[in-house]
Amino acid sequence: MTEFEIKTHFERRLTELGLSFTQTGIGHYILINDCNTQQTHIQFIVSEHVKETNSISINGNVIQLIGHFKLEHIKDLANIDFYIMAFHNPDDQNLDYIVIPTNELQRRIKSVNPSQSYKKTLELIFWIMPDGSLYETNGISPEGEWYFISKGINGRMADKTDWCYTLFLNNWQQLI
Numbered sequence: 001m002t003e004f005e006i007k008t009h010f011e012r013r014l015t016e017l018g019l020s021f022t023q024t025g026i027g028h029y030i031l032i033n034d035c036n037t038q039q040t041h042i043q044f045i046v047s048e049h050v051k052e053t054n055s056i057s058i059n060g061n062v063i064q065l066i067g068h069f070k071l072e073h074i075k076d077l078a079n080i081d082f083y084i085m086a087f088h089n090p091d092d093q094n095l096d097y098i099v100i101p102t103n104e105l106q107r108r109i110k111s112v113n114p115s116q117s118y119k120k121t122l123e124l125i126f127w128i129m130p131d132g133s134l135y136e137t138n139g140i141s142p143e144g145e146w147y148f149i150s151k152g153i154n155g156r157m158a159d160k161t162d163w164c165y166t167l168f169l170n171n172w173q174q175l176i
Contacts, residue, residue, distance in 0.1 A: 001088050001095075006046050009095055010086060017172055028080075033176060040175060043080045043102075045069050047087050056127075058142040059150055065089050065096065065128040070121055082175065087128065096128060099175065100168040108162040113139060126165065134165040 001009075014021050020032040021042075029042040047067035050056075057063055067087040083105055085098040109122065125138040127149070135149055135158050148158040158164050168174075 041081045059146045067126040069124045111162040134169045
């Protein structure tokens, strides 16, 4: 699927949600909810292509899909209300989206990887697991992967931490 096709799918999804939009720059949209005329500024980003999902996990975790995103420093985009990041799954041609408020994304980046918050370009790597869980894994060590991401008897240690983004996976209701 090309970036144009992904963008078209994204825009169709916005229309299905009853949102009107204007594109004001590369990946920058202003959304207007047809019910209340409130404007929401969105930064839309498509994942870079990641070839091998199985070779990424050092501990043998099965990963359904990997998203690799590069974005401008969040402080430089203060007028953005939400980031929407799109993953393309080449196996089944489906698209998954992370829909997250900018202030929450900024808080999580500072919490999990403070050194990232000072860089001009932020790099985020997300893993979607076969059970539908979503984790930010940029810079995770083999020990961290084993401890936090591997699913043990009581589940994953990353659940309910700032590494877990499952709540934001395909959660379009935040925009309405």
